Amino acid sequence: MKKIAFLFSLIAVIALITACEKDEDNPVLDIGQATPPTLLSPEAGASFDLEEFEGDVTFEWTAADYKMENLPNVRYRLIAYYEKDVDGETQEVSYVIHETTSTSATISADRINQAVFQLGATPFQFESIDFRVMSFFNLASDATWLFSAPLDLNVRSFELFTFVRVGGDFNDWDFDNENTVLYSPEADNQFEGYLFFEEPNTEVLFSMGESGLFVYGDNDGDGTLDQDGDHIVVAEAGVYRVNLDFSAMTYEFYKTDWALIGSAAEGWSTDVPLDVDMDFWEANWKVRYVITREFVEGHFKFRANEAWDPPAGINMGIDEDAEEEGVLMYGGFGNDIPIEEDGVYTVIFDLSGPVYRYEVHAE
Numbered sequence: 001m002k003k004i005a006f007l008f009s010l011i012a013v014i015a016l017i018t019a020c021e022k023d024e025d026n027p028v029l030d031i032g033q034a035t036p037p038t039l040l041s042p043e044a045g046a047s048f049d050l051e052e053f054e055g056d057v058t059f060e061w062t063a064a065d066y067k068m069e070n071l072p073n074v075r076y077r078l079i080a081y082y083e084k085d086v087d088g089e090t091q092e093v094s095y096v097i098h099e100t101t102s103t104s105a106t107i108s109a110d111r112i113n114q115a116v117f118q119l120g121a122t123p124f125q126f127e128s129i130d131f132r133v134m135s136f137f138n139l140a141s142d143a144t145w146l147f148s149a150p151l152d153l154n155v156r157s158f159e160l161f162t163f164v165r166v167g168g169d170f171n172d173w174d175f176d177n178e179n180t181v182l183y184s185p186e187a188d189n190q191f192e193g194y195l196f197f198e199e200p201n202t203e204v205l206f207s208m209g210e211s212g213l214f215v216y217g218d219n220d221g222d223g224t225l226d227q228d229g230d231h232i233v234v235a236e237a238g239v240y241r242v243n244l245d246f247s248a249m250t251y252e253f254y255k256t257d258w259a260l261i262g263s264a265a266e267g268w269s270t271d272v273p274l275d276v277d278m279d280f281w282e283a284n285w286k287v288r289y290v291i292t293r294e295f296v297e298g299h300f301k302f303r304a305n306e307a308w309d310p311p312a313g314i315n316m317g318i319d320e321d322a323e324e325e326g327v328l329m330y331g332g333f334g335n336d337i338p339i340e341e342d343g344v345y346t347v348i349f350d351l352s353g354p355v356y357r358y359e360v361h362a363e
Contacts, residue, residue, distance in 0.1 A: 029144070035065040036146035037076065037103070037133045044151050047126065050113040051158040057112060060104040064135035064146050073101045074135050080112075081130040081150065082119035095119050110189075110247075116157040117187055123159040128152055160187040161208055163354075164244055168204030168231075170197050171285065175207045175215075179285035182206075182242055183354035185330075191244040194256075194287040194351040196276055203231040206244060206251070218251070225249045239276060239287055239351075241314070255305075256314065258289055258349065262300030264339040265293075271306055274349060286352030292363060295345050299336035302328070302349050302358070316356065328356040 041060045048057065064074050078098040083090050095115040098105045121127040130150035137144040164182045167175040174180075182193035206225070208214040217229030225244070234240065234253055241254040259271035266272055274289035281287065307313025310332070317334030319327045328334055337358065339345065348359040 029066060029068055031143065031146070033067045034146060037061040037064045037135050037148045039131065039133055039148050039151040042151070042153065045154065047154040047156075048109070048112070049156045050109045050116070051124075051156065053109045056106045056108050058104060058106045059131065059133075061133045061148060063103050066144070072137055074137065076100055076103070077134040077136070078105050078107070079132050079134055080115045080119060081132065082116070082121050082127070084120050093119050112155065113157050114160060114186075114188060116155055117160040121155070121157055123157050126154045126156045129155045160189070162187050164191050165207040166195060166204055166242070167207060168202055170195070170199070170202050170204070177285060182244055185354045189246040191246070192241065194239060194241055196239050196281055196287050197234055197237050200235060200237050202234045202237070204234065205231060208246075223250055223252065225251055258302055258304050259306070260291065260300050260347065261303045262336065263298030264295045264300045271303060284352065288352055289349040290346065292344065292346040294343070295339045296342045297339055299338050301334075301336055326357050326359060328358055330356060
């Protein structure tokens with residue numbers, strides 16, 4: 001019996017020694033011993049009037065120390081935080097401004113303004129915004145996440161717009177029409193949308209803010225926006241992708257003639273023209289196309305102007321990164337749209353909102 005007890009004791013000692021040797025060969029990260037980054041600049045409590053501020057803001061911080069060697073490069077995120085009232089309760093919201101492997105980041109005033117706008121802070125008044133630096137190796141797991149203490153700054157943001165109204169003789173100069181608008185999903189001064197002009201020589205103007213408050217046209221007809229400028233004349237009738245860049249103060253009207261193309265239709269070298277859904281346009285002032293026809297098993301995409309790529313054409317397919325089905329790649333390209341089996345289908349190509357969509361329905 002004593003021999004058996006001695007044998008078990010010996011096995012336990014050997015196992016303990018082996019475990020210790022393994023720990024030395026493969027040390028385990030102890031996040032409790034790690035040191036998070038510390039924000040060094042700007043100075044806590046500093047004030048920034050972003051509407052008046054010219055230049056950039058530099059954020060600097062100390063490196064995170066995970067107390068281990070031979071680790072991959074530490075990554076950092078600069079994050080803005082804001083406490084807002086949501087249904088009577090205070091809620092902290094956040095917005096990622098920048099990601100880097102460096103221990104500093106130079107951020108434009110416009111980028112900070114965009115972050116503060118997205119957080120929901122009141123524009124045109126100073127608000128307390130906290131900034132923190134997060135360090136990590138892998139975003140998929142919070143096991144290596146470390147956060148700096150908050151750095152409080154007083155920030156006065158200015159309003160960013162998520163849409164611009166379009167008025168013209170095509171909609172009786174109705175700047176209160178919230179359907180004839182161009183969208184900026186990221187509120188980054190870049191606007192886009194599709195409009196249909198039934199008549200040639202259509203005259204239009206753009207309005208930001210409250211309807212008719214800030215109106216822009218073009219005094220010289222050179223593609224540059226001028227406040228209270230002359231009417232912009234669109235010579236040809238048709239569907240146009242309209243782009244505004246309020247950072248560069250430029251605009252573009254790009255005429256599009258859309259079609260289906262692909263192995264599920266008439267092959268990858270033959271366009272099947274699409275017609276504007278006039279009932280939808282007249283009811284909603286929005287552009288979409290509907291076609292019902294026979295398809296075969298295969299794939300298709302939407303293509304404009306019988307060309308695949310800009311500047312002549314555009315093509316749109318599935319946005320595989322979208323969180324919902326039926327979303328097309330913003331700005332063009334994307335994956336082919338499948339037809340699983342032969343049959344008659346109705347296809348809807350919807351350019352009516354800030355997100356472009358498609359639908360396929362078997363008849």
